[in-house]
Amino acid sequence: MLLKSRFLHFPTAFSPNFRSVSAPVIRITKFRSQMGSSSGSSSKLIFRQLFEKESSTYTYLLADASHPDKPALLVDPVDKTVDRDLSLVKELGLKLLYAINTHVHADHVTGTGLIKSKAPGVKSIISKASNAKADLFVEPGDKIRFGDLFLEVRSTPGHTLGCVTYVTGDGHNQPQPRIAFTGDALMIRGCGRTDFQGGSSEQLYKSVHSQIFSLPKETLVYPAHDYKGFSVSTVGEEMLYNPRLTKDEETFKNIMANLNLSYPKMIDVAVPANMDTTHSLEKRITKTVLHWYFTERKENMPLTLLHSPKHHHHQPIPALYTPTCNSLSNFLAVKQKNAATKLRMTPVPPTYHRWRSFPAAPATQHHRAISASISPLDLTEDNIKQVLDDARVEATQLFDSSVGITGKAELADLDGPYVKIRLGGKFWHKRSTVLARLGNYLKQRIPEILEVDIEDEKQLDDSPENF
Ligand SMILES: N[C@@H](CCC(=O)N[C@@H](CSS)C(=O)NCC(=O)O)C(=O)O
Numbered sequence: 462m463l464l465k466s467r468f469l470h471f472p473t474a475f476s477p478n479f480r481s482v483s484a485p486v487i488r489i490t491k492f493r494s495q496m497g498s499s500s501g502s503s504s505k506l507i508f509r510q511l512f513e514k515e516s517s518t519y520t521y522l523l524a525d526a527s528h529p530d531k532p533a534l535l536v537d538p539v540d541k542t543v544d545r546d547l548s549l550v551k552e553l554g555l556k557l558l559y560a561i562n563t564h565v566h567a568d569h570v571t572g573t574g575l576i577k578s579k580a581p582g583v584k585s586i587i588s589k590a591s592n593a594k595a596d597l598f599v600e601p602g603d604k605i606r607f608g609d610l611f612l613e614v615r616s617t618p619g620h621t622l623g624c625v626t627y628v629t630g631d632g633h634n635q636p637q638p639r640i641a642f643t644g645d646a647l648m649i650r651g652c653g654r655t656d657f658q659g660g661s662s663e664q665l666y667k668s669v670h671s672q673i674f675s676l677p678k679e680t681l682v683y684p685a686h687d688y689k690g691f692s693v694s695t696v697g698e699e700m701l702y703n704p705r706l707t708k709d710e711e712t713f714k715n716i717m718a719n720l721n722l723s724y725p726k727m728i729d730v731a732v733p734a735n736m737d738t739t740h741s742l743e744k745r746i747t748k749t750v751l752h753w754y755f756t757e758r759k760e761n762m763p764l765t766l767l768h769s770p771k772h773h774h775h776q777p778i779p780a781l782y783t784p785t786c787n788s789l790s791n792f793l794a795v796k797q798k799n800a801a802t803k804l805r806m807t808p809v810p811p812t813y814h815r816w817r818s819f820p821a822a823p824a825t826q827h828h829r830a831i832s833a834s835i836s837p838l839d840l841t842e843d844n845i846k847q848v849l850d851d852a853r854v855e856a857t858q859l860f861d862s863s864v865g866i867t868g869k870a871e872l873a874d875l876d877g878p879y880v881k882i883r884l885g886g887k888f889w890h891k892r893s894t895v896l897a898r899l900g901n902y903l904k905q906r907i908p909e910i911l912e913v914d915i916e917d918e919k920q921l922d923d924s925p926e927n928f
Pocket of ligand 1: 686
């Protein structure tokens with residue numbers, strides 16, 4: 462649902478998710494009403510900065526302590542710390558209204574879906590431009606109200622296409638100084654990388670200068686990540702000392718083109734998961750795995766043991782499925798309690814393995830076992846088309862086509878052991894990455910292939926005209 466009024470209101474009849482003792486109030490600083498306003502009222506912001514250490518992500522809890530219901534919202538929650546965050550909400554006696562994202566994160570799974578399943582009534586929010594699924598979409602200029610306080614939405618693309626910065630209001634009775642939740646646009650003495658598809662250093666430079674550096678210098682800057690031990694900055698400080706954004710645009714673009722950062726470990730799990738902010742990963746994957754298990758599993762296909770309690774669900778393969786494995790394990794244990802054989806877990810669709818086995822990261826023992834179990838195919842046009850189809854099926858499962866991922870890969874030419882493929886539509890990854898992964902996959906399935914290349918270099922251009 463796109464906001465109609467462009468103003469998100471806290472519904473007064475909203476039934477509280479949590480009730481608890483009265484909240485301690487942190488008054489960030491003076492409010493307008495205390496600086497000469499005639500209203501005499503005084504809104505009080507409850508504010509907490511929370512940290513998730515594996516991805517170095519900051520989550521922010523904000524609430525209006527003056528309102529009887531203490532309406533609250535969470536900015537950029539992480540799935541792994543949802544229980545901590547919800548406990549805090551409960552302890553402070555807040556009523557959580559919204560779980561909002563600054564963008565589709567690539568390094569961790571958003572907690573919004575999990576929050577919604579644990580605290581029904583909470584709505585997920587993301588920008589319309591992100592193309593992700595959410596309960597509510599925001600656009601530049603929208604205001605997200607919680608009690609008498611609100612966040613204003615500013616469009617700050619560049620790290621991703623749909624990045625936004627949420628800034629506390631500048632109206633009457635709003636916190637002073639203002640606070641900007643900059644996501645991965647502006648970081649403390651840094652900024653978000655711009656090398657993902659949908660990223661653009663040119664756009665990021667403009668976003669930060671026009672939307673963030675135009676705020677009052679005392680505006681507090683709270684980013685989505687910090688890797689150096691910082692917790693907060695100000696607009697003025699970043700305008701003076703940010704080593705990237707104080708430079709002219711050309712120098713900035715050059716710096717960004719030469720960061721040489723490795724891809725986030727979680728990208729293949731996080732991006733597809735975060736394109737849907739409304740359901741937890743567990744729920745979505747469990748549904749898919751169960752469907753596969755009962756509809757497509759070949760009669761004698763062995764079940765492979767993937768699940769191991771020592772695997773954290775954020776590790777590449779077991780990562781995605783650990784929660785699923787637990788749920789599926791229980792489910793199947795009931796279904797098959799009369800089975801003579803001991804249930805060996807976990808029947809993850811082979812298609813997932815194959816897609817995930819593209820060696821972006823070094824193959825684990827598990828990956829190797831899976832790929833070794835797929836019989837090699839002869840080098841024929843039909844087999845190449847079949848393998849590309851398989852890859853597309855897998856890509857569709859991972860890169861949910863309902864949220865704007867339209868990417869297609871087709872066989873363009875076969876010349877002996879040399880294959881050319883055609884890429885079109887929109888992918889989440891950079892097209893060069895898609896090509897490399899498809900290449901690896903094709904070679905893995907059809908070992909006679911020596912080289913996989915693009916039909917036309919222009920098809921590797923990630924700019925929106927090519928989507
Ligand atoms: N090593 C981390 C990922 C680190 C990283 O790439 N961070 C991103 C934001 S999260 S997508 C970024 O923009 N960094 C900018 C920089 O200058 O570091 C992991 O594997 O998760």
